[in-house]
Amino acid sequence: MERRAARYRVSVDASKCRGCGVCALVSVCRSPERCVGCLACYWACPHEARYLVPAAEGGTVRVTVDGTPLEVPGGVTVAEALTSAGFRFNEPGREPSLACRTGGCWSCALVIDGELERACITPVRDGMRISTDVAGFEPRRIAHGPEPHLVGGKATPWWEVDYASYVEAAIWVAGCNLRCPQCQNYLVTYDNASPALTPREAARLLAECQRRYGTRGVAVSGGEPALNRRWLVSLFRELARLVEPEVRRHLDSNGTLLTPDYVDELVEAGCNNIGVEPKCARVETYMRVTGLSDRDLASRYLETAWRAIEYIYDNYRDRVYLGVGLVYNRDLVSLEEVAEAGERLAAIGSDIQVTVLDYFPAFRRRDLKRPSPREMLEVKKVLEAAGLKVVIVQTSRGHIGPGDRRRPGP
């Protein structure tokens, strides 16, 4: 995501490969005969057995873009070929966008030889017909689930969770704009092989699951759901139509893309429960936690998430239940920084629900030691001392929430 794909090819270090199957089943190559440098497998490999080598020139191919014949570089992805021809993918706030670059979010989809297909992982081929006008196609996205969930996410209202009944029907969508080395859901995040659903299909499945299990909410988590805006807004429109008005409609996001206009659009579409996860307070920590090496980008993402919290709280707290996610592991975040994040949050609103995830060993950080429940209780105390009234910590023995178990009054 931070490197331009066309400049590299991926090689495999056989001494690091554990045969885990992620590259065969989860992040599946679209061009096994010749690497086109999409880097999807590079980002998905849990054992970092893939490395980048400079790419040789791949000649040129002839394609048609929106009816115009063009000569573009060969041996690369459609995205790279079009970028070389001057096409811009990342106009702020709209698709097509190279948001995940690993084939999960479908926000880069174009019409390729008559079908909606992902530009970021599809190899460009001689004679391809490409249309950048996707208006006639429903957006798609890879989604796992739905499944009923006992705990929910960082914004699931804490008083609804009794750890015995299902509280939400949830889907988890593929594709993320972060590269967290300790990604807690990497088999979904890096999936580019499962079928992609339209918003209508995903909403229908969610609504059925909600009815079958009688959950109080429906939720979309990930990966990062906000990447494919057209898909996500349509999903909430469909959900608002399909579930009863009292059923919560929950977005579980990292917040990096939740600009005010995006929040407005989601609320207007029927989303009434939003989780935002700045994770921490400082940009250096954010880079460590998210795997981003571009400081400007990390800083922009972190600030967008923090501003989203403020915007939602200031403008929508009467109709959107807001929850905030922070993370803790002593190898990644200090208690001083937890306090700093708590103070920043309390200055926005002391009644905002905050959930702290105890980062456990996963994905590329199997060396992490899971914080003990005692450590997480210390984190809880630090946040309460910062002025926050609704603090929940995830621990190896379950979630520990507000002590008095009383729902806040109106």
Ligand code: FES
């Ligand atoms: S950017 Fe291509 S699928 Fe996400």
